[in-house]
Amino acid sequence: MKILVCVSKVPDTTTKIAFTDNNTKFNEAGVQFIANPYDEWYALVRAVELKEQLGGEVCVINVGPAANEQVIRKCLAIGADKAIRVDAEPSDALFVAKQIAAQASGYDMILLGKETIDYNGSVLGGMLAELLDLPYVSLSSKLEMDGTSATITRDIEGGKEVLKVSTPFVASAQKGMAEARIPNMRGIMQARSKPLEVVAAVDAQPGSKVQSYALPEAKGDVKLIDPEQMDELVRLLHEEAKVI
Amino acid sequence: MSVLVYAELTEGQTKKSTLEAVYYGAQIAQKRGTDCVAVAIGPADEGVLQGLGAYGASKVLHASGEAFAQFQSRTYAKAIADAASQAGADIVVLSHNSSGKALAGRVAIRLDAGLASGVSGMPSGEGALTVRKPVFSGKAFAEVEVLGDKKVLSLNPNSFQPQAGEGSAAVEAFNPDAAPADAEVLKRETLSGDVVPLPEAELVVSGGRGLKGPENWGIVEELAQALGATTACSRPVADTGWRPHHEHVGQTGVAIKPNLYIAIGISGAIQHLAGVNQSKTIVVINKDPEAPFFKAADYGVVGDAFDVVPRLTEAVKRQQQS
Ligand SMILES: Cc1cc2nc3c(=O)[nH]c(=O)nc-3n(C[C@H](O)[C@H](O)[C@H](O)COP(=O)(O)OP(=O)(O)OC[C@H]3O[C@@H](n4cnc5c(N)ncnc54)[C@H](O)[C@@H]3O)c2cc1C
Ligand SMILES: Nc1ncnc2c1ncn2[C@@H]1O[C@H](COP(=O)(O)O)[C@@H](O)[C@H]1O
Numbered sequence: 001m002k003i004l005v006c007v008s009k010v011p012d013t014t015t016k017i018a019f020t021d022n023n024t025k026f027n028e029a030g031v032q033f034i035a036n037p038y039d040e041w042y043a044l045v046r047a048v049e050l051k052e053q054l055g056g057e058v059c060v061i062n063v064g065p066a067a068n069e070q071v072i073r074k075c076l077a078i079g080a081d082k083a084i085r086v087d088a089e090p091s092d093a094l095f096v097a098k099q100i101a102a103q104a105s106g107y108d109m110i111l112l113g114k115e116t117i118d119y120n121g122s123v124l125g126g127m128l129a130e131l132l133d134l135p136y137v138s139l140s141s142k143l144e145m146d147g148t149s150a151t152i153t154r155d156i157e158g159g160k161e162v163l164k165v166s167t168p169f170v171a172s173a174q175k176g177m178a179e180a181r182i183p184n185m186r187g188i189m190q191a192r193s194k195p196l197e198v199v200a201a202v203d204a205q206p207g208s209k210v211q212s213y214a215l216p217e218a219k220g221d222v223k224l225i226d227p228e229q230m231d232e233l234v235r236l237l238h239e240e241a242k243v244i
Numbered sequence: 245m246s247v248l249v250y251a252e253l254t255e256g257q258t259k260k261s262t263l264e265a266v267y268y269g270a271q272i273a274q275k276r277g278t279d280c281v282a283v284a285i286g287p288a289d290e291g292v293l294q295g296l297g298a299y300g301a302s303k304v305l306h307a308s309g310e311a312f313a314q315f316q317s318r319t320y321a322k323a324i325a326d327a328a329s330q331a332g333a334d335i336v337v338l339s340h341n342s343s344g345k346a347l348a349g350r351v352a353i354r355l356d357a358g359l360a361s362g363v364s365g366m367p368s369g370e371g372a373l374t375v376r377k378p379v380f381s382g383k384a385f386a387e388v389e390v391l392g393d394k395k396v397l398s399l400n401p402n403s404f405q406p407q408a409g410e411g412s413a414a415v416e417a418f419n420p421d422a423a424p425a426d427a428e429v430l431k432r433e434t435l436s437g438d439v440v441p442l443p444e445a446e447l448v449v450s451g452g453r454g455l456k457g458p459e460n461w462g463i464v465e466e467l468a469q470a471l472g473a474t475t476a477c478s479r480p481v482a483d484t485g486w487r488p489h490h491e492h493v494g495q496t497g498v499a500i501k502p503n504l505y506i507a508i509g510i511s512g513a514i515q516h517l518a519g520v521n522q523s524k525t526i527v528v529i530n531k532d533p534e535a536p537f538f539k540a541a542d543y544g545v546v547g548d549a550f551d552v553v554p555r556l557t558e559a560v561k562r563q564q565q566s
Contacts, residue, residue, distance in 0.1 A: 013495050013515045017383040037496050094352065094359065114345075117381050117495055117518075122340070123361045123398075126317065126349025135426030136317050138346040141489070151430070155490075156315070157254060157261070157342050158441040159434035165427035175482075175497065176489055207358035211374055211387045216521070222528070222538050227547030230559035233527070236543060238563060241525040243504040244447065244471060 001056030001145070003047040004107040005080065006100055006128075008036040008090070009064055009071045010118045019213045026118075026213070035071045038113025040078070041180040042173035046143055047111055048079035049178060054145060057081045059107075063090045063099045069196065076191035077183035083196045093119075094207035097127035102202045104132060108167040109150070114139055114174040122172075129170040137165055141176030247273040248333035250324050250351075251282040251296055251304065252343055258292060260406070261339040261444060263299050267406035268399050269337040270300020272367060281305065283327035283418065285312045285320050290415050297413035299406055304413045305330065311422030314429055315343060321350035322423035328355060328394070330418070335373075340398035341443060348398045357394035364403040381495045381518035401444050402501045440474050442493065447473035448502045448523075450493060451481065452516075454509020454530065454549060458486035463553040464508060470560040476500070478510050494519035509549045512537025529553065 011017075012032040020027045034040075047058045060075040060083040062068050072083045086099045104110055110132075115122035122138075129136030141160075142153035149166045155174070165171075183191070225233045237244045249269035252262045266282055273280035282301040284293055286308065293304040305327045311319060324347065328336050336351055338344040340362045352359040364385075365376035373395055379386045390397070435441060442448065449468040451461060461475075468475045475491060482492035493500055495518035505523035509530060510516060517540050520526070528541040531548050538544045545552050 011380070013518070015380075017380045019384075041496075093349070093361075097349070097353075119379050119386075120377075120381060120499070121361050122345045123349035123352070123359060126321070126346055126351075127353050128349075129317070130321065130350040130353035136346060136350070137427065138317070139342055152427075155342050156432070156434075157252075157259070158444075159432065161429060161433075162431040163427035164430055169426070175492065205391070207352060207391055208360050209389045209391060211389050213379070214385045214387075216383075216385065219540060219542065222541040222544040224544045224546065227545050227552045227555070230545075230552070230555040231562065233543060233545065233556065234559040234563045237504065237525070237527070241504070241542065243525045244560070244563075 001050055001054050001109070002107045003050065003056065003058045004104055004110045005039065005044045005047045005058060005060050005075070006110070006112040006124070007039040007044065007060050007062050007071065007075055008113070008116045009033050009062065009068045010036045010116055013037070013117065017215065023212050023214065033071060035074060036113050036116050038115065038174055040075065042175065042177040043111035043113050044075055044078055044080065045178035045181050046173060048181070050145060051079070059084060061086070061100055061103060063088055063096045065089065072196060073191050074183065076194045076196070077187040078181050079187065082194055085196060085198050086201055087198050088201035092206040092208045093121045093124045093127060095204050097124050097131060098204035099201055101128055101131040103199065104128065110168070110170045112170070112172045114172045125170050125172040132170070135165050135169040137163055137169060137171040140171045140173050143171065143177060245334040246279045246281050246331050247276070247335045247337060248324070248328045248331050249280060249282045249301065250336070250338045250344070250347065251284045251301070252339060253284055253286045253288050256286070256288040256292065258296065259444070261341050261401045263406040264401065264404050265337050265339045265399055266296050266299040266301050268404050272335060272337070273300070275366070279303070281327070281331040281333065282413065283307065283324055285323050287313065293415045294412040297411040298408040300409070301413045304415045305418035306415055307418045307420065309419060309422065316425040316427070317346040317350060318423045318426050321347050321354060323420050324351050325354035326420035327418060334394050336394070336396045338396070338398045340400050344398045348396055352396045355394045355396065356392065357396045358390040358392035359396040360388045360390045361398040362400050363388070363397050364400045367397070378522060382499060382521045383518060400501065402446065442474050442476055442491070442498050442500055445474035445500065446503045447471050448476050448500060448504065449473045449506045449508070450476035450478070450510060451487070451508045452478040452510030453480050460550070461487070463550065463557070467506070467553055467557045467560070470557050470564070473504070478516055507537055508553055510537060511535050512540060
């Protein structure tokens with residue numbers, strides 16, 4: 001089993017979001033960056049589990065600058081065997097998909113997270129599958145291998161679907177796939193000497209560009225309702241907020 | 245250049261997310277002085293498809309052959325891209341729901357189009373199209389310019405209230421060559437009958453660790469039932485198995501955008517807020533007046549959930565009877 005896991009770098013989940021340069025840039029000052037939780041907790045850990053079970057190799061790929069190597073090393077410490085970094089600014093999903101597609105041949109399975117928690121696109125998997133002309137299973141919460149086919153549970157509108165899909169395929173992972181792993185000392189030591197190949201970007205154009213950012217309007221003060229006055233709360237929800 | 249909308253069918257019917265997408269596409273078409281064409285894939289009665297006319301579609305291309313009987317992202321994406329070519333569309337609209345997330349990227353590649361996903365506003369601009377979408381898990385917004393001659397937009401559910409007008413769409417059979425399926429469907433389970441799935445729910449009642457244990461969820465369910473709401477929970481509640489995983493909302497769970505979100509015994513951690521802060525109205529019930537959730541709330545009740553919630557349920561029932 002050769003598995004490619006796509007890992008993105010995102011601000012830590014507790015980050016207070018702010019912008020600079022006239023609201024055109026995310027303010028990275030003091031921000032702690034992490035591997036995107038869906039990529040690390042679910043896609044990567046499931047890939048490592050499958051490798052432990054069936055043998056093979058797990059390769060992590062990231063499109064980003066050299067500063068992302070700290071996040072890549074963590075993925076190696078969790079159990080990936082090697083990594084590729086495509087040396088480019090990940091300007092948008094289309095650009096990143098084309099970079100990953102250029103490195104993605106020869107794998108039995110390509111796993112991604114369901115979305116990045118910064119730009120919340122949830123589109124890269126479909127792009128990659130179309131570029132590689134492979135099946136795509138989005139929003140997967142369970143994945144079992146049986147020879148060259150996988151049985152995958154995924155979300156559909158209002159329910160779940162169980163699919164049987166043959167390798168090679170692309171799947172995006174979410175909660176349920178695996179339990180997050182904390183790298184141990186041995187993993188961290190080994191990660192230092194695992195191969196991390198840096199490759200140049202292929203020529204590609206982005207399909208979108210952020211023009212500016214805005215923060216949501218601050219909420220007004222909360223209206224406190226006496227716990228004895230639930231009829232009043234219902235009245236406000238009906239007449240003032242008009243939501244029931 | 246027309247606007248093409250993917251009008252998703254669920255067991256032959258159009259759901260609210262479909263009507264939102266059609267209405268949104270029709271508004272864009274109207275602004276640009278062009279037509280909105282819908283493509284529907286899978287079996288459906290002609291009447292259902294004609295009904296899209298009331299939301300602004302002038303025509304519906306209907307692919308109903310054997311190969312289209314079941315959702316398959318590769319097959320459906322090719323049909324949508326082919327429909328865009330047939331309709332001469334330079335803008336394609338989908339819903340940013342589960343199937344839209346599987347399709348949008350594929351359609352963009354097929355059409356060599358720029359893409360903005362999860363958008364929540366009407367696009368501005370004529371040639372260069374710019375559209376708003378929530379980013380950083382709802383902690384901010386971005387104005388995204390979609391590049392390229394063709395553009396794909398996926399619309400966040402519950403961002404637009406579709407309004408039915410007059411009109412009936414012309415239905416035309418559409419028979420593109422089918423791309424191969426992705427997978428064999430072994431089983432398909434939908435949530436029981438009348439429960440609205442979380443991403444689409446307009447009313448949500450959610451419980452946290454403050455409820456102490458799964459045996460206490462009766463009060464949450466009774467309130468949800470009285471309101472006709474869907475139930476949700478915080479992450480630790482799902483992680484400890486008190487509630488099913490699909491109820492987990494937040495940054496690492498489902499992101500929702502209901503009209504009303506009632507949070508019971510949830511502290512309001514930043515990762516929880518990230519998934520619910522797009523809600524139109526937030527009610528927080530918590531016994532700790534210092535709970536951070538109150539800062540994000542419209543209405544707050546400081547009190548013990550085990551007293552407050554049953555009282556609220558009774559008040560809801562009284563209001564419904566009056
Ligand atoms: C990377 C990461 C991602 C995360 N993603 C998510 C996510 O997606 N969603 C999510 O929810 N969390 C997420 N979390 C966890 C989050 O940080 C909080 O730990 C979690 O939301 C707390 O859940 P809670 O509010 O139910 O429990 P608690 O924080 O324990 O709060 C319980 C609340 O109940 C109140 N209470 C107690 N008894 C009563 C009573 N009788 N009546 C009324 N109120 C009462 C208390 O005052 C308290 O405010 C994430 C954390 C990390 C690190
Ligand atoms: N710069 C990147 N490098 C590698 N993988 C990425 C990158 N950006 C996104 N991905 C992967 O694509 C998934 C979906 O991203 P998106 O469609 O942008 O929300 C993420 O969860 C990652 O697995």
